[in-house]
Amino acid sequence: MERMRARADLLQGSLDLLILKSLALAPMHGWGISKHIAQLSSDVLQVNQGSLYPALYRLEDRGWIKSGWDRSPEGRDVKVYQLTALGRRQFEEGKVQWRLFSGAVNDVLKAT
């Protein structure tokens, strides 16, 4: 059961929102984002690297986030992503839409 939950697929579009949310807190590198999402969701949401990086590039391409190489506290070269102003607006908008959407799905599921 635990594994089933862990493998819960991310709904299309929700990954973008999760990434934006993570970056809204602080700039992070890719690994950090995936760990962050896993931690906050109590390991329910495992972000596949095969989805994460394409999503990062896609968001960067849209101009919602930007990236740059930086040195981590451990002295490792990492590529750090951070939210742009446009990205922040998109995040706010996305949050509202997600609440609308998830609320609607819940309403449907609650119906007997």
Place this chain on the structure above:
Amino acid sequence: VRGQLIARFKRWVRGIRAIIRQTDVEGDVSREMKTHIELEQAALIRAGVSADEARRRAAVAFGGLTRFQQEAREQRPLRWIDDFVHDVRYGLRQLRRSPGLTTAAIATVGLGIAAVTTVFSIVNTASFKPLPYREVDRLVAIGDDGMPYIAFSELSADEVVALRRRSHSFERLSVFHEDRGATLTRPGAPRALGITAIDSGMFALLAVKPARGRVPSVDEFRDAKPVVLISDSLWRSRFGASESAVGAHVTISGVDRTIIGVMPEGFRFYERSDAWIPLVEAVPPDRSNAPPSTREVDEARQSVIARRAPGVSMSEARAEVAQIGRTLGALGASSRGRPRLAVRDQIVDRPTSLSRLLPLSSLFLAATFALLVIACVNVANLLLARAVNRRGEVTLRVALGAARGRLIRQLLTESAMLGLAAGILGVVLAGASVKLLITHVPTYGFPSWVRFGIDWRVLGFALFIMLVAVVGFGLAPALEATRVDLMAVVTASGHPGITAAPAIRSGRRLVVVQVALSFALFVVATQLVQTYRHVVGIDAGYQSARVIHSYAYLDHTKYADPQKRVDFVRKLARELAKDPSVEAVAMRSWFRGDFANPDEHPAPSRVAGRNRGDRLKDRELFGPNDTTTALDQSFAPNLSSHFVVSDGYFRVIGVPTVSGRTFDASDTRRSQRVAVLSAALGRRLWPTASPLGKSLRIGVDGAPFIVIGIVGDIRKAISDRNGTHVDDVAELFVSERQASFTDGEYLVRIKTDAEQAKAAIALAWMAVDPEAAPPPLLRTNAEEDGLLALGLRVLGLALAIIALISLVLSMIGIYGVVSYTAARRTREIGIRIALGATARDIRRMIARDGTRLILAGLSVGFVVAIGISKLMGRFAWSVSAVQLATYLSASGAFCAVALVACYLPARRASQMRPRDALLTDL
């Protein structure tokens, strides 16, 4: 919205920057992913996992690095450009890796493209080249409806005036009169000159102005002052491109004129003109008070060119002009009775000399296209073979998650680069060969605006052909290479791409196409060459190499009277008689039925409804005396010529007298009219009896001619709808003692050296009239005939070359495919040899394989060739029928060559040692 625009712009900038720093970005992605694995690994170690285990788990958790890299890349901006650049780099690497294949492919396809482009550039020039005037599509010619083959026919002054007054369809309308028979006598030596008299509106209509000097003033036009504008080429040849030419004086056809301007380079209106003078416009005769029957015939004839007004369609202009013609006719206001006026959008005569340069241009295009297809097949086969060898690589990439469409695109990009290189090579070669062709084919008589070369249309065509070629030779191998069945590969125990069978199959299919096409080309070329041999190899029936036959091209003004031209030739003959290189001179003229003094021969009976003055039309109104009607029409086409000749004619041309006598001093205007027939005509008119002494009526003129002699036949190649065949020419002759010459046509029998005699003619010419332009290029009749067959020769030769190249290419194709198949079967052959098969068995096995291909190709080729021959039969230059012998010999020759191409790989296969064969890893 603004933010999005900025974002989009930034995206482009990033994309372009990424493309420029291609390797950086590539490295970026993999570096980032490696960092990810390292971070994961470090986290695992922190959690207490051993270093090795941590590395393993981190890698497993991450998954296929390659696939992620690709997927990640797909999210990047302007991915297609990115991919494209990537593919180009990859392709270049691949092409560099096998320079032999690359060179062979580029050369083969380049040759094919060059052939097609060369032919197209000539067809293009001949059929699409626009005239060098502004908005040329609005220029129209207005002429006689009854003469559809020439652009400008001449109209009478009445018609011109009516058009000017009543038409509203045209912005401008001008008249001109072209004279191709003028002479420039000063400065320098006399030379023939084409001049055009133009009205004051012409320059504005054509939208041209002189490069130097000025156009004639209003006064000069009105009073037709003796001024002249000259062409750029005349200015260069006669005045050394000197600035002082403007203001200089010239004498043209006896009139002193002042040069007031030089036209820009390339300006020729009308086609052969080198000088332009003000036109004296004809005034319609006043016929207000004269009875209709005595109306003066208005001989003034002028050509009309007009520019359609904007917004007036061609059909509107046509309707209006036709109406004006009808009105004129109804009013009886035209000297031509019922004029039928027509508007033509074609303002040049489509030159027949162009079709001589390239008869059957569509056949030619098709042939070169077939060559290109054959070349593409070879390259496709090369690439197919390589595709099979590349299976391993491709399989690996598919297993790692590469998409098939992406791989196909990559392989096609590689082909496109081959194609581009071949295309460039092709265009360069085509440019060179067009130049070569133009210098080796006489362009005399081509209109000045025809300039051969490569223009944008040709370039566009070459690009199109290149794309066709790329898809042609690239698609099949690309599909083949990427057809990977992972399951099959896995179960085939480590033999990636063991299944080469589909690739071989498509290769073989392509070779069948190749053989079919080249066989068809081979047959068609053979037929053309045979036709040419047939035409030039004929025995003309006289020594044509010893006869020069020409026409006195003399100034139209000075020699306006035909009798003057005849006098000129008589004097020429007297001068030439003194020259040692000339044996004899004779005169000849088309017999037009107008006798010098017809009253001396009162016609016994006149055909009702026809007057004596009617001119005989060619091929009409002949008949033996004992039949009162003209001969039936089926006879007419065989009667090629009827001539008025001087006494010495038969001796000069060298045809023997078969029976009776030829003309002599005993034939006078008062004696019995006599005629001489060629044997062919005699046979035709009196198939059973001797024609001698029979009487013959010629035309409507009544008085019979008695046949006094039969002369030998002249044979000629005749091209008609039945094909090209050689036939005796039916000819009829009457004496100049009884009917007068109307033209200055002369024949010179030369002793030995043709060139010396030609020089003698030029000298005699000057002695007779020092002011006359020298005679045009003189040719012996044999040279003339050769020139007529030139088109056939050029076509046959070029097609033979194309066929030969295609033959060689298909042999290479057969060789390649059979070798490849044999190589694929190495293991099988090894087993067979090990089991006791002899070398001969193996040879036979491999050769049989190739033979099957050849036979399949030949049978398709047979059908194609028959089809083409049938099509060719519709053209003037054609072969008589499907010649079985040609087909059989061609297929025999083809089989022989093809078997050699099969034998070589077969022998190699049979010489294999079984041990080596079994060890071969394929």
